[in-house]
Amino acid sequence: MYPANRRLFLRRATATTALGLPLISEMPALRSLAAAELELPADSVRFDDGIEPLIRFIEQTPRDQVIEKVAVRVREGQVSYRDMIAALLLAGIRNIQPRPSVGFKFHAVLVVHSAHLASLASPAADRWLPVFWALDNFKGSQARDVREGDWTMSTVEESAVPRPHQAVPHLRQALEDWNEAAADAAVAGLCRSHSSGTAFDVLAEFAARDFRSIGHKVIYLANSFRTLHTIGWQHAEPVLRSLVYAMLNHSGEPNPASSDLEADRDGRRNRQRVGEIREHWLDGKQDSAATAELLSALRDVSPDDASRLAVEQLNQGIAPQSIFDAYFAAAAELTMRQPAIVPLHAMTTTNAIHYAFQTCSDPATRQFLLLQNASFLARFRTAAQGRGKLADLQIDALTPVEGEQPPQLSTVFQSLGQNASQAAAQLLRYLDDGQPASDAMSYARRLIFLKGRDSHDYKYSSAVLEDFHAISPQWRNRYLAAALFKMRNENESTTSLVGRIRDAMRA
Structure with missing residues (x-):
């Protein structure tokens, strides 16, 4: 029977997890902190009074104690899920400098949304694992930032x-x-x-x-x-x-506004190239053959030629969806050819550009993003080649394994630790036989919770499992099978952090 009113529904729907722990509900605030506890550098940015005490508590608690101490406040209803997400993001922003690169230690900030997505999609019993993993990760990044100079965001002028x-x-x-x-x-x-x-x-x-x-x-x-x-x-x-x-990070370089630097050339060319796109560019047809053509080109062409082909396809009446299909497939294929850090970022960058493309309202910016994605993928391929040989594998050549019955997911993820190509063929058979993709995604995500050791595990898996639904159905199964190469497998050990988090939440 449906709840009698909206307030009762929300109270029932958000009150507890399967462990009987508060999740997202109206909870009492964390106690006010004494003035001494709130001491910050005089020019340091300060946050909203409602969240500042929790942020300071996270900042000041040692890494080897923070999970247990925050867990006490969660269990006692002093800290809500939403406040935890806010505090993790804001603590990272105040304490971690996105220099000399917007990566490395700064992943403590970049991973917050991915941990949130993982939490929302997880079984209730695992819901706090990604959040507390991100909490521990922040403490590690905070310590690294201290070693590198202890940067703190200042107040605005x-x-x-x-x-x-x-x-x-x-x-x-x-x-x-x-x-x-x-x-x-x-x-x-x-x-x-x-x-x-x-x-x-x-x-x-x-x-x-x-x-x-x-x-x-x-x-x-x-x-x-x-x-x-x-x-x-x-x-x-x-x-x-x-x-x-x-x-605006360009560490170690002259001002890009008055320089001709390699990192900026694609953007400058593609700003001009936007003017070549036909007026009604959104009014196109989906064409899997066009996707295959662009995918093939992205294996070899230069960044300039990649974006040029995207313009040609738009002007031939090809829908942006088919172009993004090629981008998703090319990024996933690159992880097959080299399951390493550069191809992983081809996936997460394509995910981000696609989100920006969907969210932005300005047509010229949307066109620019579409062209930049093509150029970026060519650069990712070249960067990967600079780090080692690329395997001779192609996403459209993936063949499902034969047999009377599709393999079990446990078999797929055990194979992944021994022969990634075999695991991809098994997963493709599983999906082509009509087995639930949601089950495969849940299985993959839970292995991230248990065996993930790096921010990239969360960023990558969240991007893959989201973009599975963004790519056209005829490419979808191959995309997920190819992306398997960079997932966690059953043969890896469970991290010690998992037991620590579960013990803290049950104490």
Whole structure:
């Protein structure tokens, strides 16, 4: 029987997990902290009074105690799931510098949304595992940042914050000029006076313009806005200040605005190439043959030729969906050919660009993102070749295993630890036989919870399992089978952190 009213429904739906623990509900706030506990550098950014005490508690608790101490507050109903997600993101933003690269230690920030997605999709008994994993990961990154100089985000220069009507043009100009101080003040003004949609449109123009940090800039754009949708726009100003600071990272190089640097050339060419796209470019037909043509080209062509072919296909009346199908397939194929860090980022970057493409409202920016994705994939391929030989494997040549019955998922993920090609063929057979893809995804995700040791495990798996639904049905099964190469397998040991988290939540 349906609950009698919306309030009763929400109370029942969000009150507890299967362990009887609060998840997302109206909970008492964490106790106020004494003045001494709130001590920060005089110019350090401070957050909303409702979340600052929890952030300070996380910052100040030693890594070897933080899981147990936060778990006590979760069990006692002092900390909600939503507040934990907010505190993890904001603690990372205040304490971890996205320099010299928007990666490495900064993954403690980039992974928050992926951990959230994993948590939402998990069985109730595992729901806190990704969140507490991210908490431990933050403490490791915090310690690394201390060793590298103990950077802390400062307060904004209030006298430089533009008036509301000036915020958008000032931010665009600052980003064009790679002017960090001006961009910092302008994005603060933008957050205070404009909508999240306006902010996203402006930042999407620049997040994928250069290939520095192998896609992490646009990944941060996508993940920061997604997390803000969960924790609330009231936290936007420090988040977007951090995002802009990351987007303007060009450590060790002259100002890109007045230089001709390799990382910027694709963006400059593709800005011009947008003008070549026909007017009604969204009005196209889906064509799997066009997808195969672009996929084949992405195995060999230059970044410039890759985006040129994307323009040609758009002008021939091919739908953007078929072009993105080729991007998803090419990225997944690259993980087959070299299951390593660079191909993994081809996957997560394509996921982020696709999100930006779907979310942005400006047609020219959407076209630019579509072309940049093509150029980026060619660069990812070249970068992977620079790190080792690529296996002679192709996603459209995957063949399902034979047999009277499809293999069990346990067999697939055991094979993965011994012969990834065999496991991919088994999974393809499983999916082609009509077995539930959701079961395969749940199985893969649970292995991430149990055996994942790195932020990339969460980022990669969340991107793959999301993009499975974004790619066209005729490519979908092959995409998931190819992506298996970089997943965790049954033969790996369970991390000690899993037992520690479960013990803490049961204590």
